[in-house]
Every structure is written in C-alpha cells, then in structure tokens.
Amino acid sequence: MEVSRTLARFVVQSRYEAIPEAVRHEAARALLNWVGCAVSACRHETVERALAALKEFCGPPQATVLGRGERLDIMHAALMNGMSSHVFDFDDTHLKTVIHPSGPVASPLLALAEHRPVSGAEFVHAFVLGVEVECRIGGAVYPSHYDVGWHSTGTCGVFGAAAAAGKMLALDERQMTWALGIAATQASGLREMFGTMCKPYHPGNAARNGLAAALLAQKGFTSSERAIEAPRGFAHVLAAERNLDAITKGLGETFELASNSYKPFACGVVIHPIIDGCIRLRNEHNPAAELIESIALRVHPLVLELTGKQAPQTGLEGKFSVYHSAAAAIIHGAGGEAQYSDACVCDPRVVALRGRVTATVDPAVHEDETYVTITLKDGRKLEKHVAHALGSVDNPMSDADLEAKFRGLAEGILSSTETDRLIKLSRDVERLKDAGEVARASVPAGAAGNTRAKAS
C-alpha cells in the first residue's frame, strides 16, 4: 500500500475550489483562535527565554513574532509562534486525536506568507491541507502512539507543517513525498515534558522542522518515499498499533478541520461545564460574592480526580482546582488566563469564596455536564444545569464566542482598535490579497522594533 505517496499526491493535486465553504470558514475560526493564543503568550517567559537563547543565531528579519516587535528568519518565527500559541494550553483541539492542530500548521505558513507573499485563499487552502495531513496521520496511530508517551501535536504536527508549507511552495508529487519523509524522520516530542517549557516547544519544533522539510525537498533533498508505511517508517516505529487505511480513505471527501474544537476557558476541559454554569448564573443573577452562602457542584468523577486541589497557591495550581475555578468564574465572569494568574489565585475575595465551594461526584453526570447550585445567605437558591459545556462537540463556540475569547487574549497587549483590526483580518483571511497582513497586524504600535511605530 502506497500511503506516503498517496497522501502527497492528494495534497499536490488538491484544488481550492474543492474545499467546502464550511471547512474554509472553520480555517478562519482556527486562525483567529491561534493568533489570539500566540499574541496572549508573546511575553511569557517561555518565549522570552527561547528568544534570549537563540536570537544571536537568527537570520534576516523575514517574519513576525506575533504580538511582538521582533522580526526573525522564517524558521525561528515559525518556532516562536508555534511555541507561544501553545504556552497557555488554550489552542484548538482535534478531539479524535487530541492533536492541537493549528500551531504546527499556521506557524510555518504565516511566516512563509510574510516572506513569499500569497493570497488569503492560498493560505487557507494550504492550512486546510496541513491540518488534514497531521490529523489523518495522528488518527492512524491513535491511541497506541499517544498512550506510549508521544505528544502527537509534535510528532504528527511536523507532517502537517511540511505538507502545508510544501503546498504553498508548489512542490511536485515526488518533492511532497520527500517532504513527508523528511518530516517523518524528525518526528519527536515526549509527554514526559508536560508541565515544562518543552511542551510548547513541541508544536514550535514541529512548525520549524516541517517548514525545513518542505524547503529541503524543494531543492531535491531526498528521503524515503515510504516514510509513513515502511516497516522501519513512522507508523511502525512510533506506534504499537496502526490503521494506515485511515490516512488515505476518503481523502478529499471529508475534512478533519470540521471536527476541530476550541477551548473557551484556560484550563483542562473537565472543569469547563462548571465554569460555564457559574458564568451563566452570574450573568443572569449577578450575585455578590459576599452574599453567597455556598456553591454546590454535582460533577463527573474525573473532575475531582484531576482537579480536586482545595488550596492552590499559584496560577498553575489553580488550573487543577475546580474550587478556585468556580469562585473565580462567579467573581470575574470568566475563565481566562487572568483567572489563572498567581494574583487571582491568591486574591482574598476569591480565596474566601472558594472555601464555600463543595463538589460531589455523580457517575450519572457526563463529562461535559454539571449541576450548579448557589445558595444565598438570604436562603434563595440559584440553579443551573449545563447539559453540554460551551466548547464541547454538542455546544461549539460560536463566532461571537471566539471573538470574545480573542478580546480576552489580546487584552493588555493590543489596543481595542488593534484588536478589532486583527479580528477582522483573521476572520476575513480568505479575501486578503496578502495573508502576511495578519502577522504584521498582530504587532502593537508601541512594541520595540515595530517599524510602524518608529515611522510615526
């Protein structure tokens, strides 16, 4: 069975017109979410330290580090943006494979688009194909590949980056096959790294290495043409079980991007129904924290298993506390990165309220479901049943939800005018003459090294 070659041929022969409108729209939604995530973490110490370490080795200023003034060579820009977009674990998720698909694919594409301008339509086309490739390969080796310890956003993302960049570079079939091969032999990323800066390094690396794969293949750098399916190829070496059919079956008929999902809240999905319910109660009744006697949660068993921390001390620990998450949602009406800052986790008002939150496990409650009951000091009860949390398969975030999330992510980095413009450019990416505009619009006027700022 020719897997690598078949996949390469599909990418090379794919025509823009054959991509369904709904899939192209999903690409714009994914782009908006990805840009927001990258901008929000652009000053995080993960990015600062990586820049401090690598800056003196970077090439010419070809592409933007999103949200910042620096421009780096496209390899390093792809690395930095792939990394920053995953720092807060707030990027998109392809639920069937737990791959975070946009980081490895959008990062090299946008960097390349700044260096060799392409239209928004070409950008969207390459993006859709890159996501298709990484998710199909991920699907073929899921779950054994993930279970043994591979972080598939890294190991499969590199294929997506190579395919997307290769499409934009107009590789021919043989070159595309090589690009997939050069990607395969760079596949890496261990789940052991979760909780360290190496986790976001994975999509960054995938982005950079996949981009290099496409550029090398373009110049005739050879590789195996059976890199995915051969006995010593990717699928056999990195997974105990595999279903290679899943890679080639129905290519062009279905699109993996259609089952992409977005997180409304900056923490693990198990807490999402609780935050969703608390925010809805707040929006409907606006109960002052001081007037709340207790908050009772009825939750799926995983909630306490994974996020049962009663007294978190840091922002990161807050992500593993359903108690903190509920209290912060009632007080702030949000579950963004700000609600998982050290300051918020230690805020006396939040600490006081979280002490009045109780959670009861109920095996009848589904993973995306919860029952929230607020008892006020005057005896009144406010109740909310969340059947499907916002962002789950049965209740996806709307375009308006994604824009609201974006505004939260950009806060403190972009002005509201800049935010509006970047939302518009991302949402309308398909109609742009020059897709690279999105990258340049992510840089605030005041950022050091911003040439727009300097010129004014």
Added chain:
Amino acid sequence: MEVSRTLARFVVQSRYEAIPEAVRHEAARALLNWVGCAVSACRHETVERALAALKEFCGPPQATVLGRGERLDIMHAALMNGMSSHVFDFDDTHLKTVIHPSGPVASPLLALAEHRPVSGAEFVHAFVLGVEVECRIGGAVYPSHYDVGWHSTGTCGVFGAAAAAGKMLALDERQMTWALGIAATQASGLREMFGTMCKPYHPGNAARNGLAAALLAQKGFTSSERAIEAPRGFAHVLAAERNLDAITKGLGETFELASNSYKPFACGVVIHPIIDGCIRLRNEHNPAAELIESIALRVHPLVLELTGKQAPQTGLEGKFSVYHSAAAAIIHGAGGEAQYSDACVCDPRVVALRGRVTATVDPAVHEDETYVTITLKDGRKLEKHVAHALGSVDNPMSDADLEAKFRGLAEGILSSTETDRLIKLSRDVERLKDAGEVARASVPAGAAGNTRAKAS
C-alpha cells in the same frame, strides 16, 4: 533511580585532569577522522542541496562549513558539518552501539568554539564527555532501540551534542539536566531513511538540536528532570527493553571513546578484510592487472549475502560488490571514495579484472578474516591470510593509517600544505590555545568566500 540527573552531575563535575591520556589521544584521532570525512563530502550534493534550501534563513557568519568558504550561524554550521561528515558512511563507529559518535558531538562543539573561543583542552574534554553520554544512553537501549528502526546516531547523538555543548557553556547541574531533557524530546531519526540524504541529516540534526538544547537550558528553558528514565521518557518510549544501569554505572571509570573504531575503507565492514588483503598483496608484489589469471577469495558467509553484486553499474552499487572492491584494491591500492565513484566502477580495466574474481563462502572464516589467492598467468600464486582486517577491534588503524586516510579524504579539496597543517592542528588539538583554528584551517585558500583568500 535518578538517571538524567546523575548523568548531568557527572558531566558538570568532570575535571579535565581526570580524563586518561589514552582517551584524550583517542579524541584527537576521532577529531582528525571526523574533519577528514566532513571535508571530503563538503561539495557533495547532499550538502549543496541543504545549503541551497536553507542559506537564505541563516544567521550571522559565526562558524565554518568545513572545507568550504561559507560561514554560517553556529546552528547551521553544526547541521552542515554533522551532515557532511556522515555522507560517505566513512566516519567512526562505536561498535557496541553502532553509533557514529563524532558527528553529533564534534559538529556543535567546533561551531561553538569558533563563536566563543575555548582552548583545545576544553574542547577535548567536552568532546570526550559528549561521546560518553551518547554512547552510554545508546548502550542502555541497544539493541531493541536500533532493531525497531531507530537510527541511534540521530536519537542518541542529540544527547551527546547537548552534553558536550553544555559542558563548554559551563551549565550548572540543573541546566545540564534540562539540556538532556530538551535533547530527549527532540530525539529522532528513522532507519527507513538509509540510502537517502536523510541518513546524514540525522547526525546533522542531532548536532544542531543538541546545541539548541544546551543554549536554551542556559537561559532557563525548563524541561523534565527525569527525561531519560521516566515512564513517558526517552528510554521507555523509544525502546522495548532497556538497561538504565548501563548509563550511570562506573561513570568516570571507563570511557566509551576507548572502544571507538575507524573505517579504513569507504564501504561496509564485511568487505574490509578482502580490501586489506588485496592492498597488502599489491604492496608486496605489485602484480599488473593484465598478468593476473584469477583472484580467489575465501570469505565469511555475510560477504556474499550483503555484497555479492557481480556487475555493479554505479559507484554506490560498487559498495555492494566484493568483486569490484577486490579488483579496485589491486589496481588502485586503496578502498576510498574514489574507488567507489561511477568512473572507477565503469573503468574497463577494473571491469575486466573483477570478472576474474571468485568468492567462496567458508563458515569457518571470521567476519574480520579472509584468504586471498592471486594466480598469475605465469602460474605463480600470491597468497595472503588476513586474520583481522585493518580497522577491526583486534587491528585498529594506527595514527599513521588515520593520517593516510585523511590525505585520501582531503585530496582534490585541500593542497598538500593545507592538508599537512590541518592534520597537525587536529592531532595536536589539545595544545591549541583556540580550538576553532581547526575549523578555519579546513578551508582551502581558493574557496569562494574564504576571507584569507580575499585578503591576499
């Protein structure tokens, strides 16, 4: 058991004085062999295509591409030199693990040494430690890791690169542990790539990625501190069986570099006894090819299994022909890359002689052994029993052999004066004030971009 941390501590605390003199001498031998290999392939299309693809993204001219005029940022210099040194499969081999140890370790070190000058003694110290780390990790997962399809020169080389570069950067224990972790999560390289340009890409990538790991760790980029031994760490995810004790047992008491070996001939080791025997007969009797009636070889069974090609058409096919190898050795007195060129394989004199070579399998003959009998047209018989081929464990290449090999490798690229100087610098590397001199001395006066040439 603390494996990563223990290994990191060993590297950080190691003192130059504790490295035995014989091991330091072996480092100089390995350096000489590695520089020769890199110089010999510096104009190979593998390097040309990689440079063509990546050059426009390179950073400042910080380090030398060995044998060439270009200077690249240290990351890309490490990539290119790690790659070129493995192109001809002529670099060194750590026999216990089949790792080619020098490429991934010397490449980042020499690039770094040009950017942040260090003494030859510091260079040798870091080199010895890098080889120690990659070979010990390789030993812990051998053979299951290799058998399943990993190219350990890539997957383990990245640890060696990180440790060596980290030593030169004077990382502290925690930073060194992170560097090993950042290396672990980049470990990659599939044996499926053998026979393509991706094979030499593996040590190049290992060199570059390990160097990045050390630089990132230096700036506080965090990683798992149990990256090798954790259940989702390197040894468990990339190998079915492992012996973690082998990594930490007797650290500092034995040195893996002591069991390094070098290839005298540019082909698979199974043909080495035959080439060795033919060259010795030629040197002793100098029989003209036209006067040879037949050449009869008695060989180990693997020789015909792996290299039984009777009528090779290309240089590469010649490497899989014991018949061609014997004929070329008699006519040219060598088994270098020149004897595996298309021209040599198609040379009518060589073709005619190879038709008179016969090989008989004898299970009593060892892998490093052979019996060669040349029958001359006048009826005389010339016989040679090679008990242990040159370059085998029991008959290592002498310093003079390595110098002769180097001269063959540098031929056509460096003048004899330049060759002499580079041999002297490599051999005496421990006494250099500035180890980077070795890199600069590899560039011929006429090379484009060579500043020495321009200045004169």
